[in-house]
Amino acid sequence: MVKKLTKKVMSAAVVTAAALMMTACSTNKNSSKGTHQDDKTVKIGVNMELSGGAAGYGNAQKQGIQLAASEINKSGGINVNGKKKKIKLIVRDNKTAISTSASVAAQLVNKDKVAAIVGPATTNAGTAEIPNITKAAVPSVSPSATDPDYTKQKNGKVQPYVFRACYQxxxxxxxxxxxxxxxxxxxxxxxxxxxxxxxxxxxxxxxxxxxxxxxxxxxxxxxxxxxxxxxxxxxxxxxxxxxxxxxxxxxxxxxxxxxxxxxxxxxxxxxxxxxxxxxxxxxxxxxxxxxxxxxPFSIKVAEKNPTAVKFMNAYKKRYNEQAPTFSALAYDSVYMIKQAIEDQKSDDSVKVATGLKHIKDFDGVTGKITVNNSHDPEKPIAIEQMTNGKVNKYYNIK
The missing domain is CATH 3.40.50.2300 (Response regulator)
Structure with missing residues (x-):
């Protein structure tokens, strides 16, 4: 408690100064929400299943993420309000474990201060990170968490910092x-x-x-x-x-x-x-x-999409193998974050979330993507047919 003043009347100057101090404190408190980047780089975290039961998916996604970041950096970086900034990936293995995914998310948002996260690959690991990213106000884009309730809170409202690049x-x-x-x-x-x-x-x-x-x-x-x-x-x-x-x-x-x-x-x-x-x-x-x-990514469909063809050729050149679906989804996730930053002209994490929420007709390798009110992508789907171990036909579902 503040001790009672000996004088009955406080001068107007003191009152004004106190008000200004309170306003400044309030402004500083609000401006500290989320994470902020330096003048040269945009840090993007990767919370991914690189070992354990889902490592096959996680490592495929890691390759898509690295390819996207490399391309963006070679082209000069992300345009943040007129300044080109390079991506710095911070990759951590959640070991396909719920507890590890939560701790990885905490490290990425609190220690590494990333602007956004790509991953995890699975719904369970993704759900485990939500409390930590929400508290820190840092958005996460999962390439492949497909449970219908993944982007929703228990009360039915949308999770403000949770997004995905795949369907329910x-x-x-x-x-x-x-x-x-x-x-x-x-x-x-x-x-x-x-x-x-x-x-x-x-x-x-x-x-x-x-x-x-x-x-x-x-x-x-x-x-x-x-x-x-x-x-x-x-x-x-x-x-x-x-x-x-x-x-x-x-x-x-x-x-x-x-x-x-x-x-x-x-x-x-x-x-x-x-x-x-x-x-x-x-x-x-x-x-x-x-x-x-x-x-969400059929090679046969992708062959008709110039953006996808460019991705497939680059992936083949870098990794000497055909691009799998999960690499494509992760690649799109990175470019969605780039689009969000450039649209908002800011790489502060709260602004990145706002940008992701408003993505419309994004030209992805897995098709045109619009993020709806549930933070889910509206995009095309296909069914592939396999004969003798190879995809020989597809059905483009509209």
Missing amino acids: NNFQGQIAAKFAENTLKAKNVAVFADNSSDYGTGLAKAFKKEFKGKIADSQTYSEGDKDFNAVLTSFKSKKVDAIYVPGYYTEVGLIIKQARQNGIKAPIIGSDGMADPKLAEIAGAKNASSIYYTT
Whole structure:
């Protein structure tokens, strides 16, 4: 408490000075919200699964991120209100662990003072970082967190600093169900979902809700499982027309292999977690036929997009391999952050979030992107068909 003044009347000058001091304190407090960059660089953090169960996706995304940052820096950097500033990537491994993802986010926003974060790849790791990035007012763009509730708070309001470059599970599951019914003419379908995360279970729920035919059977498996023969034998006895298998390529590849070895010739439909060349390696090229999966980045579609062609050529030159879907999504995530900074003419993290919120008709390698009110991208989707281990056809869904 302030001691009572001995004089009854305080001079007007003192009152004025006190008011000015209070205003200054208030202004400084408000201006300190978020993180601020130096005159030469824009620090972008990477909170990514570089080891552990989702390392295949994380490392593919890391390559897309590094390619984007390298291109931007070679062209002079990000234009921040007339000044070109280079990107400084700060890459940290969350080890596909929820607790590690939270601590990585804390380091990036509190110690490294990044303007924005790319990642994590998975919904669970992404959700774990939200309290720390929200407290620090630093936006994060996940290339591939697909759970419908990822960008929402428990009260239904949007998470102010959470964005993504991929679709929700609901959308993918609905598209797969319509494709099975309308294109493949399947009437009797089995569902075999990964129950290790919200990814597989969410996709399965959306598929079953949308599919108008009969769900002959619905089973689950867990990350790391190797033997699926018992469930597949049951599916075979039910003479299913197709099997919907939402999950990641590590297990889905084995499911495809064992299904074909069991004499199941029915189409196998999945999600973007299958969109990796390793799927065919695990399944075996001869087994990987009549395989379909939803994807935000189809090579066949991308060949008609000049922005995507430029990306694919640059990726091939740098890494000597075909660009996978997850690299494309991460590449777009970096360029979305660049666009947000340039639109707002500021790399302060709060302004970056505002810029991301207002992205419209962004020319990405995965298609034109507009960020909606839920911080989700509105963009095209495709279904790729695999025959003998190679993508030989695509269906452009509008």
